[in-house]
Amino acid sequence: MRAQKIGLLGGSFNPAHDGHRQISLAALRLLDLDQIWWLVSPQNPLKSAEGMAEYEERLAAAEKIAHHSRIRVSDFEARIGEQRTVRTLAALKVTFPQHRFVWLMGADNMVQLPKWQHWERIMELVPVAIFNRPGYTYKALNGKVAYKYRNQRVLNGLTGDHRRQLADIPPPAWTFLTETTIKLSSTQIRNYHDTTGNTCS
């Protein structure tokens, strides 16, 4: 495969929803990426396994929701037996040395990032793009990650939209994307399902 700029959206996808698709399409456009890979996590180490749908089920539902030639749903983490992002990123860089990766996540995960294993190493491995998310903007932009890497933030500024070069900027480098503010969440879908007994995707 020729060298590509790839956005990595790691997630539980329990279940996948249109918000995942919308932020992926925004990332393709705003960051000038070639592809987005949805890395379906076998189990988020900070979330309870209770209520987590079977892996194959989450993978299949994500395929249906993604439905786009430039979004790929990947079982890479299950195949290499990893749950920790720092290890997944290191493995991806070794497996696909020709590609340039950008880690994508919602503002909720920017707030939580300091609890992840070797989170500073993650920031040193790949550039990171964060999507705004209702209820998390203030905490994310005033939290530990934003403060520690305050001089590495990439902006759409007076000298141009530098976010389009994010994949090529040596990490640490991060940007906060405000173009999307999407209320959808997997929790909301699971709650709806629990209260109505309907399936909803």
Ligand SMILES: Nc1ncnc2c1ncn2[C@@H]1O[C@H](COP(=O)(O)OP(=O)(O)OP(=O)(O)O)[C@@H](O)[C@H]1O
């Ligand atoms: N509406 C959204 N806006 C911005 N980012 C989102 C949105 N929904 C999901 N994400 C991000 O996509 C990634 C995968 O999300 P995940 O599969 O956990 O869905 P979720 O809706 O956050 O799930 P849950 O409600 O169970 O926590 C995470 O980085 C998450 O922050």
Ligand SMILES: O=C(O)c1ccc[n+]([C@@H]2O[C@H](COP(=O)([O-])O)[C@@H](O)[C@H]2O)c1
């Ligand atoms: O590496 C960690 O310590 C770590 C801790 C919590 C979450 N993550 C990753 O963060 C991504 C988003 O998770 P989630 O459950 O919010 O969709 C997913 O790829 C998880 O594996 C990673």
